[in-house]
Amino acid sequence: xxxxxxxxxxxxxxxxxxxxxxxxxxxxxxxxxxxxxxxxxxxxxxxxxxxxxxxxxxxxxxxxxxxxxxxxxxxxxxxxxxxxxxxxxxxxxxxxxxxxxxxxxxxxxxxxxxxxxxxxxxxxxxxxxxxxxxxxxxxxxxxxxxxxxxxxxxxxxxxxxxxxxxxxxxxxxxxxxxxxxxxxxxxxxxxxxxxxxxxxxxxxxxxxxxxxxxxxxxxxxxxxxxxxxxxxxxxxxxxxxxxxxxxxxxxxxxxxxxxxxxxxxxxxxxxxxxxxxxxxxxxxxxxxxxxxxxxxxxxxxxxxxxxxxxxxxxxxxxxxxxxxxxxxxxxxxxxxxxxxxxxxxxxxxxxxxxxxxxxxxxxxxxxxxxxxxxxxxxxxxxxxxxxxxxxxxxxxxxxxxxxxxxxxxxxxxxxxxxxxxxxxxxxxxxxxxxxxxxxxxxxxxxxxxxxxxxxxxxxxxxxxxxxxxxxxxxxxxxxxxxxxxxxxxxxxxxxxxxxxxxxxxxxxxxxx
Numbered sequence: 298x299x300x301x302x303x304x305x306x307x308x309x310x311x312x313x314x315x316x317x318x319x320x321x322x323x324x325x326x327x328x329x330x331x332x333x334x335x336x337x338x339x340x341x342x343x344x345x346x347x348x349x350x351x352x353x354x355x356x357x358x359x360x361x362x363x364x365x366x367x368x369x370x371x372x373x374x375x376x377x378x379x380x381x382x383x384x385x386x387x388x389x390x391x392x393x394x395x396x397x398x399x400x401x402x403x404x405x406x407x408x409x410x411x412x413x414x415x416x417x418x419x420x421x422x423x424x425x426x427x428x429x430x431x432x433x434x435x436x437x438x439x440x441x442x443x444x445x446x447x448x449x450x451x452x453x454x455x456x457x458x459x460x461x462x463x464x465x466x467x468x469x470x471x472x473x474x475x476x477x478x479x480x481x482x483x484x485x486x487x488x489x490x491x492x493x494x495x496x497x498x499x500x501x502x503x504x505x506x507x508x509x510x511x512x513x514x515x516x517x518x519x520x521x522x523x524x525x526x527x528x529x530x531x532x533x534x535x536x537x538x539x540x541x542x543x544x545x546x547x548x549x550x551x552x553x554x555x556x557x558x559x560x561x562x563x564x565x566x567x568x569x570x571x572x573x574x575x576x577x578x579x580x581x582x583x584x585x586x587x588x589x590x591x592x593x594x595x596x597x598x599x600x601x602x603x604x605x606x607x608x609x610x611x612x613x614x615x616x617x618x619x620x621x622x623x624x625x626x627x628x629x630x631x632x633x634x635x636x637x638x639x640x641x642x643x644x645x646x647x648x649x650x651x652x653x654x655x656x657x658x659x660x661x662x663x664x665x666x667x668x669x670x671x672x673x674x675x676x677x678x679x680x681x682x683x684x685x686x687x688x689x690x691x692x693x694x695x696x697x698x699x700x701x702x703x704x705x706x707x708x709x710x711x712x713x714x715x716x717x718x719x720x721x722x723x724x725x726x727x728x729x730x731x732x733x734x735x736x737x738x739x740x741x742x743x744x745x746x747x748x749x750x751x752x753x754x755x756x757x758x759x760x761x762x763x764x765x766x767x768x769x770x771x772x773x774x775x776x777x778x779x780x781x782x783x784x785x786x787x788x789x790x791x792x793x794x795x796x797x798x799x800x801x802x803x804x805x806x807x808x809x
Contacts, residue, residue: 306548307478307505310480313341313480314515315341316339317340317341318340318343320343321344323349324349324670334476336687336727341482360457370701383806384428385459399560399562401442402565403566412565417430432450441557499518539638548628549608572708590646609775620799623797713748714747714748734763750793751789763782
């Protein structure tokens with residue numbers, strides 16, 4: 298990926314007959330791309346936006362076992378996901394780490410000893426591979442908790458967690474591969490396509506979303522990994538399936554991390570068996586998430602005032618220090634694609650729906666559809682899909698593992714308010730397909746999440762630096778660089794500022 302320009306990759310995508318085309322470069326598509334490239338297949342990975350720009354950029358970054366399934370006594374799922382978690386910790390050293398969590402029972406909730414027993418069962422079902430759970434009456438984070446609501450102590454247990462961010466985790470699967478026949482294109486949509494029985498391959502009509510340029514690609518097989526857009530992609534190509542997705546919106550709010558907050562806190566809500574996280578991540582703590590059923594992806598990716606009110610309400614019930622909307626430094630919104638039967642019409646709380654994967658292989662055409670999923674088990678699922686694909690289209694014609702390993706030495710630079718230097722924008726453009734300001738601020742770095750107002754600063758004090766980044770992203774195109782910055786500022790003002798009350802504050806200041 299790092300040795301070829303975007304133009305070269307686009308040309309290669311038109312010249313080569315690929316074994317597999319993957320639509321969607323979130324966690325499912327990226328991990329499958331890595332698996333297939335490693336097996337020697339010629340693979341084309343496509344995403345209409347940036348890599349990891351959908352659900353995969355808005356997770357809690359936790360690598361769970363199967364704790365959620367324990368409440369329904371789905372022992373098989375608990376064992377399976379616990380094993381997947383432990384394999385990721387062991388095999389993805391440097392990308393996934395073991396992490397202690399502290400579960401905080403509600404004072405009016407279920408008996409704490411019963412809760413502790415459930416964690417012991419969870420530990421036993423994972424073959425005792427993680428640290429033994431323990432109930433602690435006093436712990437370092439006690440001063441952060443509202444003891445009127447939570448005075449029963451905390452249960453310490455161990456799971457896994459991503460080391461950097463979910464976007465970086467996805468990107469790492471992709472950037473390992475840069476051999477001929479391994480092409481990953483972001484900001485490239487699949488406009489149309491058809492399967493030719495004569496040529497035994499799919500012809501896909503592509504459009505570069507940045508330039509409008511059209512091209513074509515050919516592949517023996519297509520795998521739909523479009524996540525929350527999977528149903529639309531299937532509909533676009535006339536593919537039927539016994540499953541579809543139901544959607545649940547999850548919103549996190551970020552605040553400045555309190556001194557001494559090192560262990561993630563999981564608060565029992567005492568309602569609908571749900572929980573509320575206070576998760577330390579770099580210089581911020583993530584509060585949330587919400588769990589709201591929505592009808593469309595567009596509705597799910599748009600945070601609303603009631604989401605912020607919900608997050609603040611529970612923060613002020615669970616934490617000892619009051620949290621106001623002006624304390625929010627960022628909002629992180631995504632959609633969980635939940636697998637349901639095609640005729641599903643029930644209205645249930647999203648937490649009661651499965652988080653598991655499903656794979657559907659079309660009988661008439663070489664088309665695979667993937668549903669659901671989570672970070673835990675992504676590698677295992679990629680192997681499952683790859684095995685099914687091998688049975689359908691045969692082994693790869695090339696031999697050996699074609700992973701090139703990590704990219705070379707990362708060039709870094711400073712950004713105001715960031716705790717340490719970040720990958721430079723020039724390096725990300727050359728090596729990681731960074732094409733837009735959002736690509737850089739949101740997914741190649743954590744600038745828009747770790748500094749206030751999505752990188753602008755409370756009083757736009759970082760705006761000059763944002764402008765300098767835009768000029769480097771669009772060298773010699775001053776008008777375009779200025780327009781991109783203006784669009785970014787307008788979006789922050791119309792969404793983030795509106796939802797957190799900054800808009801009223803700034804308007805009031807202007808009037809005064």
